[in-house]
Amino acid sequence: MSDNNQSTSDVLRIAVAQLNPVVGDVEGNLARAREARADAARHGADLVLFTELFLAGYPPEDLVLKPAFVESCRHAADSLAKDTADGGPGVIIGLPVRKGEFLHNAVAVLDGGEIVAERFKVDLPNYGEFDEKRVFQPGPMPGPVSFRGVRIGLPICEDIWGDLGVCETLIESGAELLLVPNGSPYYRGKVDVRQQVVVRQVVESGAAILYANMLGGQDELIFDGASFAIGADKSLAFQMSQFEEAVVVTTWHRKGDGWWCSDGPMSIIPEAEEADYRACMLGLRDYVNKNGFKNVVLGMSGGIDSALCAALAVDALGEERLRAVMLPYTYTSEESLKDAKDCAEALGCRYDIVPIFEPVEGFTNALSELFAGTNEGVTEENLQSRTRGTILMAISNKFGSMVVTTGNKSEMSVGYATLYGDMNGGFNPIKDLYKMQVYALARWRNGTVPPGAMGPTGKVIPANIIDKAPSAELRPDQTDQDSLPPYPVLDDILECLVEAELSVDAIVARGHDRDLVHRIEHLLYIAEYKRRQAAPGVKITKKNFGRDRRYPITNRFRDRL
Numbered sequence: 001m002s003d004n005n006q007s008t009s010d011v012l013r014i015a016v017a018q019l020n021p022v023v024g025d026v027e028g029n030l031a032r033a034r035e036a037r038a039d040a041a042r043h044g045a046d047l048v049l050f051t052e053l054f055l056a057g058y059p060p061e062d063l064v065l066k067p068a069f070v071e072s073c074r075h076a077a078d079s080l081a082k083d084t085a086d087g088g089p090g091v092i093i094g095l096p097v098r099k100g101e102f103l104h105n106a107v108a109v110l111d112g113g114e115i116v117a118e119r120f121k122v123d124l125p126n127y128g129e130f131d132e133k134r135v136f137q138p139g140p141m142p143g144p145v146s147f148r149g150v151r152i153g154l155p156i157c158e159d160i161w162g163d164l165g166v167c168e169t170l171i172e173s174g175a176e177l178l179l180v181p182n183g184s185p186y187y188r189g190k191v192d193v194r195q196q197v198v199v200r201q202v203v204e205s206g207a208a209i210l211y212a213n214m215l216g217g218q219d220e221l222i223f224d225g226a227s228f229a230i231g232a233d234k235s236l237a238f239q240m241s242q243f244e245e246a247v248v249v250t251t252w253h254r255k256g257d258g259w260w261c262s263d264g265p266m267s268i269i270p271e272a273e274e275a276d277y278r279a280c281m282l283g284l285r286d287y288v289n290k291n292g293f294k295n296v297v298l299g300m301s302g303g304i305d306s307a308l309c310a311a312l313a314v315d316a317l318g319e320e321r322l323r324a325v326m327l328p329y330t331y332t333s334e335e336s337l338k339d340a341k342d343c344a345e346a347l348g349c350r351y352d353i354v355p356i357f358e359p360v361e362g363f364t365n366a367l368s369e370l371f372a373g374t375n376e377g378v379t380e381e382n383l384q385s386r387t388r389g390t391i392l393m394a395i396s397n398k399f400g401s402m403v404v405t406t407g408n409k410s411e412m413s414v415g416y417a418t419l420y421g422d423m424n425g426g427f428n429p430i431k432d433l434y435k436m437q438v439y440a441l442a443r444w445r446n447g448t449v450p451p452g453a454m455g456p457t458g459k460v461i462p463a464n465i466i467d468k469a470p471s472a473e474l475r476p477d478q479t480d481q482d483s484l485p486p487y488p489v490l491d492d493i494l495e496c497l498v499e500a501e502l503s504v505d506a507i508v509a510r511g512h513d514r515d516l517v518h519r520i521e522h523l524l525y526i527a528e529y530k531r532r533q534a535a536p537g538v539k540i541t542k543k544n545f546g547r548d549r550r551y552p553i554t555n556r557f558r559d560r561l
Contacts (some may be wrong), residue, residue, distance in 0.1 A: 015040035022058030051214035085113030123162040144175035217286030238264025249474035283315035283538035300324035302336030315453035385421030415527030431537025517532030
């Protein structure tokens, strides 16, 4: 294996492969790479740039500790390298590489029928959703790779985010252009953050940077694509679409002051509500399809959370793949029955009604002797929720449908959810959305059909669902605000506690009642055991429960200063 030195060219056509690999599907990812290379060749590309660990899928987590998996990725890279003997585009592709005792997050450069160079990630992230230091060893400071007469620097994702000087080292050792393969997950506003990072590196290095980002859902993480380049003058050279697969060929010219992109797309990046909705939709679609579920089922209560989840399911999968089930009890209002039916009809999905009076009464009768002399309360309310959860799981078992669970981040924060009841399910597309964000997305969806959605146009969530006071309907005349403060107040306190990690004093200074803040903090901590048992769900905020926020279940700390 040796760096390839061919005749110098002043024009380089680089195809950016913004694709959706599947973790562990090495053969499938190899096939995707071959298809993308063939597409790029038809459009005259010299080089195809894939994203971080593409052959493995990202993040592969502890899969890379299996020697057979790493070897499989290597065989795929060797096979793809042989394809490049045809004189077509070279390839830069990510995979795990073992060198002696050390396992690296690597990229391989393929050209002329062989692997001509490898480079290893130096800065391994170990925060938030990332824990690469568990499985990889950092590589040495890299030098540029000579590809057909162009000296290319290949920093890998975190190498341009951190302060180890990887980009500076590459430029000092002769790199003319920096190509960065990335697996950068989505959170609200992440596109701007990425561009700021790249602009900073352009300012420091003086070279143009092409940032290729992965697309697709992997468990709770959403990779939104939105690949781009920043020129040496700090201007946006091109911008690819967000939440859409694409192979785009860009043309680069060598001039006296470096490399410049002369053509490429200028896609519009969606606004916040659209981006969040499309992230939830992509996450649900990929989780269902990549895990082999034919269809999904959810409890349709007539409330805003289940309505938004139903809309997301229809948009992601199609109306024929959603079964919505209303599970009424004594306290279910006629208004909720109508709203649930109207929502299902607007979406065009299957709608069933399964009354739960008899099974709930059966549980109540079975426990009557044991509960004799006690007052009815939360236990009896939770029996209703757990009965619903049991029925939905029975439907799942019988028909092979994955249960979509529908709790929002506000409820999950304070434990306003029933373990083994409404928390039952395989995946939750709105798990990281606070209640007011749920309302915002519902209103947005009623006015817009997002690109790639399979659902109908028009208002798919009835206005009454959005306008009425939310209620679990587990007792007469119940509303959520019997137990919780108004959601705008609750959400602000929670964002301060969860996302910002603010002190109680700082939150009170924002205008909140101290006793209320203490109460919400207490509820947040004691609900940790529930969240540990919750279904995975789409990450939307900068700090979701699970990967980003890992608090102990046993925890006596309270902020009383």
